Amino acid sequence: MSDTDRSSLVAPAPAEAAAYVRDAHERRAFCTLLGRCHVAYDGRTTSHAGPADRLVALKPDLTLLVHAADGPKPQNWLAADALDVDVEDGSLLLTATRESPTEELRVTFESIEQAAAMAADETDATVEISGTxxxxxxxxxxxxxxxxxxxxxxxxxxxxxxxxxxxxxxxxxxxxxxxxxxxxxxxxxxxxxxxxxxxxxxxxxxxxxxxxxxxxxxxxxxxxxxxxxxxxxxxxxxxx
Amino acid sequence: MSDTDRSSLVAPAPAEAAAYVRDAHERRAFCTLLGRCHVAYDGRTTSHAGPADRLVALKPDLTLLVHAADGPKPQNWLAADALDVDVEDGSLLLTATRESPTEELRVTFESIEQAAAMAADETDATVEISGTxxxxxxxxxxxxxxxxxxxxxxxxxxxxxxxxxxxxxxxxxxxxxxxxxxxxxxxxxxxxxxxxxxxxxxxxxxxxxxxxxxxxxxxxxxxxxxxxxxxxxxxxxxxx
DNA sequence: CGTTAAATGTCGTCC
DNA sequence: GGACGACGTTTAACG
Incomplete structure (x- = not known):
């Protein structure tokens, strides 16, 4: 792993963040973004959420999660099978899509405070549950x-x-x-x-x-x- | 916000990470940790998950989420009303607890690759949904x-x-x-x-x-x- | 606070 | 891939 891979980004420019997320995606790494963004989902239902500070997480399996400040449930999410990372109008734009059912989740960042990533090992850490x-x-x-x-x-x-x-x-x-x-x-x-x-x-x-x-x-x-x-x-x- | 607040940590020592998480908690900030950890939950059921690379997120409302590499659902989670951050046997240990129902979630890190945090604004960004x-x-x-x-x-x-x-x-x-x-x-x-x-x-x-x-x-x-x-x-x- | 029904529920399992 | 039922379901609405 190179030195760049191990670094996180603080207040990156959109293009820099885009490259970072693309790299994380290709390495099948966890990636987290902390910043101000708005979110649009279309699929089983349709939803939109205006600009706010949020935690956005990309998992190695292309699950995209958008968490607001409150609650255990993500505000929006998608178990995607494809991800586009673009810079549009000077903003980082994540577009996650899925077929069957057809779904799309778009996250547009107004600003990014932090970006971090970590390649995931192959360990299968199943959870053992009792009391079911x-x-x-x-x-x-x-x-x-x-x-x-x-x-x-x-x-x-x-x-x-x-x-x-x-x-x-x-x-x-x-x-x-x-x-x-x-x-x-x-x-x-x-x-x-x-x-x-x-x-x-x-x-x-x-x-x-x-x-x-x-x-x-x-x-x-x-x-x-x-x-x-x-x-x-x-x-x-x-x-x- | 000081310079330290804006920085993320790369491969921090346990004590350094503990201070970082405590600070994030006090500021009611989002905080993400990427690293190798094991997890134990006791409450409505009992569960344990062995060491693996995971994404651990702490939200301003004291929600603690533990995500493995796969799936949109966290492996473990807790909408906690208290959080302890300790270093035990040289490892960072997060203990989230809740009363009514009585629940506890413990995350023990073997190693930490990244830590990031961001104070959340007060914006109430409700999600508008249609198709319900x-x-x-x-x-x-x-x-x-x-x-x-x-x-x-x-x-x-x-x-x-x-x-x-x-x-x-x-x-x-x-x-x-x-x-x-x-x-x-x-x-x-x-x-x-x-x-x-x-x-x-x-x-x-x-x-x-x-x-x-x-x-x-x-x-x-x-x-x-x-x-x-x-x-x-x-x-x-x-x-x- | 307890009860009830909705949900982008998600997840496993069986067909 | 669909159907079916469990789930630490979570969440919102209502008494």
């Missing part, structure tokens, strides 16, 4: 009595015409049970999902088969309770 | 015949015990109609939502009132079609 719905499923399969005494888990991801049921089993009296799992507080969608699965199982297992539905989650909202009650299903509180 | 569900609603209210000839829109966001119906109206023969809008391709949840509203309206308007349900979206998935058919509802294709 998959963990809750493992818990239930390992100890089905957590759902209710006498419950036997017979299958995970059991297929139905309405989609896979998280856990399928039978209660102590032999009745079929569909279990829908949520790792976080459950909303009405979870209850609707459970109803679809139970209906499908009733048809699948044979006419008027007796199928119970149980929603398992740390908690659920009141409206979810009402949907469950309306459809004759139950709720069991369980942490992942 | 709100736009689709305006379209339907302005020209209800887009839903079907003779349709009259009587209310937007009409309240029901199951929540507000996007558009409520009557068809050419006077039958009540609930319209559920989606700006993008609709999935099964949209059909379930519609069913809940129609059921609530039937009870609300009087026993066995005749209420039609129409899902309006650019398109919908096959399973969504089946849910609509099962519940006797309809689909109308319309762009926002």
């Amino acid at each position: 719905e998959a963990d809750l499923k493992e818990r239930v399969l390992a100890d089905p009595a957590l759902v209710e005494p006498g419950f036997r888990a017979l299958a995970a991801e059991r297929d139905t015409p309405a989609g896979p049921v998280d856990v399928f089993g039978r209660d102590s009296s032999g009745r079929a049970v569909a279990v829908e799992l949520k790792a976080t507080r459950a909303g009405p969608d979870a209850a609707s999902q459970l109803s679809r699965y139970v209906d499908a199982l009733r048809r699948d297992l044979h006419a008027d088969a007796d199928v119970r539905g149980i929603l398992v989650a740390p908690s659920c909202t009141p409206r979810t309770r009402r949907v469950l009650a309306r459809d004759g299903h139950e709720f069991v509180s369980l942490e992942p | 569900e709100a736009d689709l609603k305006e379209r339907v209210l302005a020209d209800p015949a887009l839903v079907e000839p003779g349709f009259r829109a009587l209310a937007a966001e009409r309240d029901t015990p199951a929540g507000p119906v996007d558009v409520f109206g009557r068809d050419s023969s006077g039958r009540a109609v609930a319209v559920e809008l989606k700006a993008t391709r609709a999935g099964p949840d949209a059909a379930s939502q519609l069913s809940r509203y129609v059921d609530a309206l039937r009870r609300d308007l009087h026993a066995d009132a005749d209420v039609r349900g129409i899902l309006v979206a650019p398109s919908c998935t096959p399973r969504t079609r089946r849910v609509l058919a099962r519940d006797g509802h309809e689909f109308v294709s319309l762009e926002p």
Whole structure:
């Protein structure tokens, strides 16, 4: 890596910044720009944001992110498959594009305070996560009595015409049970999902088969309770 | 702003970087760090990611973002309400914390290639977006015949015990109609939502009132079609 | 502060 | 490549 590569730029001229970003792009490096810019997006929706100080980040995979001062979400972003770096009317202009869906993100800088870049290594640093719905499923399969005494888990991801049921089993009296799992507080969608699965199982297992539905989650909202009650299903509180 | 404030750092020592980040934090500036680090999160779940080259960004509102080389989403993030900047065992350590919910994000740098910062102005640069569900609603209210000839829109966001119906109206023969809008391709949840509203309206308007349900979206998935058919509802294709 | 529904959601997985 | 459901979803609107 040359000395130039290792340097960042302070208050660069647009042409200098353009060369820097192009170089970063070619090296598949991270690149950050801090400065005043305005932003236009056109694709799934259309948006425009006026001039303000922002953080613009270009990632090795051509993801372009535009962050304003507030909030964890970027104001605009694009997982692009092409990037143009130009100087227009004396301003640095980044144009990121993507096909399928057709999208375009344009960032125009009025001024640039800082530019930095770093070539990324090839290390695959996957994130290990625990405490998810998959963990809750493992818990239930390992100890089905957590759902209710006498419950036997017979299958995970059991297929139905309405989609896979998280856990399928039978209660102590032999009745079929569909279990829908949520790792976080459950909303009405979870209850609707459970109803679809139970209906499908009733048809699948044979006419008027007796199928119970149980929603398992740390908690659920009141409206979810009402949907469950309306459809004759139950709720069991369980942490992942 | 002093000369030091305007400078970025190239390959700084941990203590130097720590002072730089603390200063940025105090000035409520954007700050970016490019370097090799590992990351640990504990809160809603627990996660850990081993050493790799990453982009770490600190925003004026104390949002901490950790980006790996791929993908538009940060690998880890935290909308923090406190940040500690320390040097431990010769490494820069950022510890962002939040209460309610209790969360912690720790970033430990093995090496730092670049650090940059920029104080943010106070400009409130809101993003103007069009092509959303709100736009689709305006379209339907302005020209209800887009839903079907003779349709009259009587209310937007009409309240029901199951929540507000996007558009409520009557068809050419006077039958009540609930319209559920989606700006993008609709999935099964949209059909379930519609069913809940129609059921609530039937009870609300009087026993066995005749209420039609129409899902309006650019398109919908096959399973969504089946849910609509099962519940006797309809689909109308319309762009926002 | 809790609940609810939208989102340029994004991401993995399976077909 | 589409469909489907999870996600540390985040965010805005409303009571």
